[in-house]
Amino acid sequence: MKNGKPDNVVFSIENGYNANILPYATNVGAPVIKTDDVVSWKNRGISNVNKEFANKFNELKMQYQKLMEEYEWNELVYNAKFSFEPVVGEIYHLYIAEDSTYFLSLISPQEWNKEHIGTFQLNSDKKWVLIN
Known part of the structure:
Protein backbone atom coordinates (compact mmCIF):
# COMPACT_ATOMS: atom_id res chain seq x y z
CA MET A 1 0.00 0.00 0.00
CA THR A 35 -9.75 -13.97 -25.62
CA ASP A 36 -11.72 -15.48 -28.47
CA ASP A 37 -10.19 -18.25 -30.50
CA VAL A 38 -9.94 -16.31 -33.75
CA VAL A 39 -7.50 -18.78 -35.29
CA SER A 40 -10.17 -21.45 -35.74
CA TRP A 41 -12.61 -18.82 -37.04
CA LYS A 42 -10.02 -17.65 -39.57
CA ASN A 43 -9.26 -21.23 -40.63
CA ARG A 44 -12.98 -21.99 -41.16
CA GLY A 45 -13.36 -18.76 -43.12
CA ILE A 46 -10.31 -19.47 -45.26
CA SER A 47 -11.54 -23.00 -45.92
CA ASN A 48 -15.01 -21.80 -46.95
CA VAL A 49 -13.65 -19.05 -49.19
CA ASN A 50 -11.14 -21.41 -50.82
CA LYS A 51 -13.95 -23.88 -51.58
CA GLU A 52 -16.02 -21.10 -53.13
CA PHE A 53 -13.05 -19.94 -55.23
CA ALA A 54 -12.36 -23.52 -56.34
CA ASN A 55 -16.02 -24.02 -57.33
CA LYS A 56 -16.08 -20.74 -59.25
CA PHE A 57 -12.78 -21.60 -60.95
CA ASN A 58 -14.10 -25.02 -62.01
CA GLU A 59 -17.30 -23.41 -63.31
CA LEU A 60 -15.30 -20.88 -65.35
CA LYS A 61 -13.00 -23.64 -66.58
CA MET A 62 -15.99 -25.65 -67.83
CA GLN A 63 -17.45 -22.57 -69.55
CA TYR A 64 -14.08 -21.89 -71.17
CA GLN A 65 -13.80 -25.48 -72.41
CA LYS A 66 -17.33 -25.32 -73.84
CA LEU A 67 -16.56 -21.99 -75.53
CA MET A 68 -13.35 -23.36 -77.05
CA GLU A 69 -15.21 -26.42 -78.32
CA GLU A 70 -17.85 -24.20 -79.94
CA TYR A 71 -15.09 -22.05 -81.45
CA GLU A 72 -13.33 -25.09 -82.93
CA TRP A 73 -16.56 -26.44 -84.45
CA ASN A 74 -17.38 -23.03 -85.93
CA GLU A 75 -13.90 -22.66 -87.36
CA LEU A 76 -14.14 -26.13 -88.89
CA VAL A 77 -17.54 -25.45 -90.50
CA TYR A 78 -16.65 -21.95 -91.73
CA ASN A 79 -13.44 -23.30 -93.31
CA ALA A 80 -15.31 -26.15 -95.00
CA LYS A 81 -16.26 -26.01 -98.67
CA PHE A 82 -19.84 -25.18 -99.59
CA SER A 83 -21.34 -23.58 -102.66
CA PHE A 84 -24.56 -22.20 -101.22
CA GLU A 85 -25.55 -19.51 -98.76
CA PRO A 86 -26.63 -21.19 -95.51
CA VAL A 87 -30.06 -20.22 -94.18
CA VAL A 88 -30.52 -19.44 -90.49
CA GLY A 89 -32.36 -22.25 -88.73
CA GLU A 90 -31.70 -24.91 -91.40
CA ILE A 91 -29.83 -28.12 -90.66
CA TYR A 92 -26.60 -28.95 -92.50
CA HIS A 93 -24.21 -31.88 -92.41
CA LEU A 94 -20.42 -31.74 -92.35
CA TYR A 95 -18.49 -34.45 -94.20
CA ILE A 96 -14.89 -35.25 -94.98
CA ALA A 97 -13.98 -35.89 -98.61
CA GLU A 98 -11.51 -38.41 -100.02
CA ASP A 99 -8.88 -35.65 -100.30
CA SER A 100 -9.22 -34.97 -96.52
CA THR A 101 -11.05 -31.66 -97.00
CA TYR A 102 -14.27 -30.84 -95.22
CA PHE A 103 -17.48 -29.91 -97.01
CA LEU A 104 -20.94 -28.87 -95.91
CA SER A 105 -24.04 -30.42 -97.44
CA LEU A 106 -27.83 -30.51 -97.16
CA ILE A 107 -27.81 -34.28 -97.75
CA SER A 108 -28.23 -36.31 -94.56
CA PRO A 109 -25.86 -39.17 -93.67
CA GLN A 110 -28.62 -41.75 -94.25
CA GLU A 111 -28.96 -40.72 -97.89
CA TRP A 112 -25.38 -41.43 -98.98
CA ASN A 113 -22.21 -43.14 -97.94
CA LYS A 114 -19.77 -40.38 -96.94
CA GLU A 115 -17.80 -39.98 -93.73
CA HIS A 116 -20.08 -37.84 -91.55
CA ILE A 117 -18.41 -35.49 -89.05
CA GLY A 118 -21.43 -33.77 -87.51
CA THR A 119 -24.83 -32.18 -87.99
CA PHE A 120 -25.08 -28.44 -87.49
CA GLN A 121 -27.67 -25.70 -87.40
CA LEU A 122 -26.95 -22.04 -88.14
CA ASN A 123 -28.41 -19.74 -85.49
CA SER A 124 -29.33 -16.07 -85.80
CA ASP A 125 -25.89 -14.99 -84.52
CA LYS A 126 -24.33 -16.82 -87.51
CA LYS A 127 -22.91 -19.37 -85.10
CA TRP A 128 -22.92 -23.03 -86.04
CA VAL A 129 -24.48 -25.15 -83.29
CA LEU A 130 -23.56 -28.83 -83.15
CA ILE A 131 -26.72 -30.92 -83.04
CA ASN A 132 -25.09 -34.36 -82.83
Missing part, protein backbone atom coordinates in the same frame (compact mmCIF):
# COMPACT_ATOMS: atom_id res chain seq x y z
CA LYS A 2 2.13 2.77 -1.32
CA ASN A 3 0.89 6.35 -1.29
CA GLY A 4 -2.01 5.43 1.01
CA LYS A 5 -4.04 3.64 -1.69
CA PRO A 6 -4.79 -0.10 -1.78
CA ASP A 7 -3.25 -2.14 -4.61
CA ASN A 8 -6.58 -3.13 -6.15
CA VAL A 9 -7.78 0.45 -6.73
CA VAL A 10 -7.25 1.87 -10.18
CA PHE A 11 -5.96 5.35 -9.94
CA SER A 12 -3.72 7.46 -12.12
CA ILE A 13 -2.65 11.02 -11.62
CA GLU A 14 -3.76 12.06 -15.16
CA ASN A 15 -7.17 10.30 -15.16
CA GLY A 16 -8.01 9.83 -11.49
CA TYR A 17 -10.29 6.87 -10.63
CA ASN A 18 -11.09 5.56 -14.10
CA ALA A 19 -11.87 1.86 -13.57
CA ASN A 20 -15.33 2.17 -15.12
CA ILE A 21 -14.02 3.28 -18.53
CA LEU A 22 -11.20 0.77 -18.94
CA PRO A 23 -11.77 -2.10 -21.43
CA TYR A 24 -10.41 -4.72 -19.01
CA ALA A 25 -11.17 -5.98 -15.51
CA THR A 26 -9.64 -3.86 -12.76
CA ASN A 27 -10.51 -5.67 -9.54
CA VAL A 28 -10.53 -9.18 -8.15
CA GLY A 29 -14.31 -9.54 -8.33
CA ALA A 30 -14.54 -8.66 -12.01
CA PRO A 31 -15.49 -11.36 -14.52
CA VAL A 32 -12.72 -13.24 -16.28
CA ILE A 33 -11.89 -11.90 -19.69
CA LYS A 34 -11.23 -14.64 -22.21
Whole structure:
Protein backbone atom coordinates (compact mmCIF):
# COMPACT_ATOMS: atom_id res chain seq x y z
CA MET A 1 0.00 0.00 0.00
CA LYS A 2 2.13 2.77 -1.32
CA ASN A 3 0.89 6.35 -1.29
CA GLY A 4 -2.01 5.43 1.01
CA LYS A 5 -4.04 3.64 -1.69
CA PRO A 6 -4.79 -0.10 -1.78
CA ASP A 7 -3.25 -2.14 -4.61
CA ASN A 8 -6.58 -3.13 -6.15
CA VAL A 9 -7.78 0.45 -6.73
CA VAL A 10 -7.25 1.87 -10.18
CA PHE A 11 -5.96 5.35 -9.94
CA SER A 12 -3.72 7.46 -12.12
CA ILE A 13 -2.65 11.02 -11.62
CA GLU A 14 -3.76 12.06 -15.16
CA ASN A 15 -7.17 10.30 -15.16
CA GLY A 16 -8.01 9.83 -11.49
CA TYR A 17 -10.29 6.87 -10.63
CA ASN A 18 -11.09 5.56 -14.10
CA ALA A 19 -11.87 1.86 -13.57
CA ASN A 20 -15.33 2.17 -15.12
CA ILE A 21 -14.02 3.28 -18.53
CA LEU A 22 -11.20 0.77 -18.94
CA PRO A 23 -11.77 -2.10 -21.43
CA TYR A 24 -10.41 -4.72 -19.01
CA ALA A 25 -11.17 -5.98 -15.51
CA THR A 26 -9.64 -3.86 -12.76
CA ASN A 27 -10.51 -5.67 -9.54
CA VAL A 28 -10.53 -9.18 -8.15
CA GLY A 29 -14.31 -9.54 -8.33
CA ALA A 30 -14.54 -8.66 -12.01
CA PRO A 31 -15.49 -11.36 -14.52
CA VAL A 32 -12.72 -13.24 -16.28
CA ILE A 33 -11.89 -11.90 -19.69
CA LYS A 34 -11.23 -14.64 -22.21
CA THR A 35 -9.75 -13.97 -25.62
CA ASP A 36 -11.72 -15.48 -28.47
CA ASP A 37 -10.19 -18.25 -30.50
CA VAL A 38 -9.94 -16.31 -33.75
CA VAL A 39 -7.50 -18.78 -35.29
CA SER A 40 -10.17 -21.45 -35.74
CA TRP A 41 -12.61 -18.82 -37.04
CA LYS A 42 -10.02 -17.65 -39.57
CA ASN A 43 -9.26 -21.23 -40.63
CA ARG A 44 -12.98 -21.99 -41.16
CA GLY A 45 -13.36 -18.76 -43.12
CA ILE A 46 -10.31 -19.47 -45.26
CA SER A 47 -11.54 -23.00 -45.92
CA ASN A 48 -15.01 -21.80 -46.95
CA VAL A 49 -13.65 -19.05 -49.19
CA ASN A 50 -11.14 -21.41 -50.82
CA LYS A 51 -13.95 -23.88 -51.58
CA GLU A 52 -16.02 -21.10 -53.13
CA PHE A 53 -13.05 -19.94 -55.23
CA ALA A 54 -12.36 -23.52 -56.34
CA ASN A 55 -16.02 -24.02 -57.33
CA LYS A 56 -16.08 -20.74 -59.25
CA PHE A 57 -12.78 -21.60 -60.95
CA ASN A 58 -14.10 -25.02 -62.01
CA GLU A 59 -17.30 -23.41 -63.31
CA LEU A 60 -15.30 -20.88 -65.35
CA LYS A 61 -13.00 -23.64 -66.58
CA MET A 62 -15.99 -25.65 -67.83
CA GLN A 63 -17.45 -22.57 -69.55
CA TYR A 64 -14.08 -21.89 -71.17
CA GLN A 65 -13.80 -25.48 -72.41
CA LYS A 66 -17.33 -25.32 -73.84
CA LEU A 67 -16.56 -21.99 -75.53
CA MET A 68 -13.35 -23.36 -77.05
CA GLU A 69 -15.21 -26.42 -78.32
CA GLU A 70 -17.85 -24.20 -79.94
CA TYR A 71 -15.09 -22.05 -81.45
CA GLU A 72 -13.33 -25.09 -82.93
CA TRP A 73 -16.56 -26.44 -84.45
CA ASN A 74 -17.38 -23.03 -85.93
CA GLU A 75 -13.90 -22.66 -87.36
CA LEU A 76 -14.14 -26.13 -88.89
CA VAL A 77 -17.54 -25.45 -90.50
CA TYR A 78 -16.65 -21.95 -91.73
CA ASN A 79 -13.44 -23.30 -93.31
CA ALA A 80 -15.31 -26.15 -95.00
CA LYS A 81 -16.26 -26.01 -98.67
CA PHE A 82 -19.84 -25.18 -99.59
CA SER A 83 -21.34 -23.58 -102.66
CA PHE A 84 -24.56 -22.20 -101.22
CA GLU A 85 -25.55 -19.51 -98.76
CA PRO A 86 -26.63 -21.19 -95.51
CA VAL A 87 -30.06 -20.22 -94.18
CA VAL A 88 -30.52 -19.44 -90.49
CA GLY A 89 -32.36 -22.25 -88.73
CA GLU A 90 -31.70 -24.91 -91.40
CA ILE A 91 -29.83 -28.12 -90.66
CA TYR A 92 -26.60 -28.95 -92.50
CA HIS A 93 -24.21 -31.88 -92.41
CA LEU A 94 -20.42 -31.74 -92.35
CA TYR A 95 -18.49 -34.45 -94.20
CA ILE A 96 -14.89 -35.25 -94.98
CA ALA A 97 -13.98 -35.89 -98.61
CA GLU A 98 -11.51 -38.41 -100.02
CA ASP A 99 -8.88 -35.65 -100.30
CA SER A 100 -9.22 -34.97 -96.52
CA THR A 101 -11.05 -31.66 -97.00
CA TYR A 102 -14.27 -30.84 -95.22
CA PHE A 103 -17.48 -29.91 -97.01
CA LEU A 104 -20.94 -28.87 -95.91
CA SER A 105 -24.04 -30.42 -97.44
CA LEU A 106 -27.83 -30.51 -97.16
CA ILE A 107 -27.81 -34.28 -97.75
CA SER A 108 -28.23 -36.31 -94.56
CA PRO A 109 -25.86 -39.17 -93.67
CA GLN A 110 -28.62 -41.75 -94.25
CA GLU A 111 -28.96 -40.72 -97.89
CA TRP A 112 -25.38 -41.43 -98.98
CA ASN A 113 -22.21 -43.14 -97.94
CA LYS A 114 -19.77 -40.38 -96.94
CA GLU A 115 -17.80 -39.98 -93.73
CA HIS A 116 -20.08 -37.84 -91.55
CA ILE A 117 -18.41 -35.49 -89.05
CA GLY A 118 -21.43 -33.77 -87.51
CA THR A 119 -24.83 -32.18 -87.99
CA PHE A 120 -25.08 -28.44 -87.49
CA GLN A 121 -27.67 -25.70 -87.40
CA LEU A 122 -26.95 -22.04 -88.14
CA ASN A 123 -28.41 -19.74 -85.49
CA SER A 124 -29.33 -16.07 -85.80
CA ASP A 125 -25.89 -14.99 -84.52
CA LYS A 126 -24.33 -16.82 -87.51
CA LYS A 127 -22.91 -19.37 -85.10
CA TRP A 128 -22.92 -23.03 -86.04
CA VAL A 129 -24.48 -25.15 -83.29
CA LEU A 130 -23.56 -28.83 -83.15
CA ILE A 131 -26.72 -30.92 -83.04
CA ASN A 132 -25.09 -34.36 -82.83
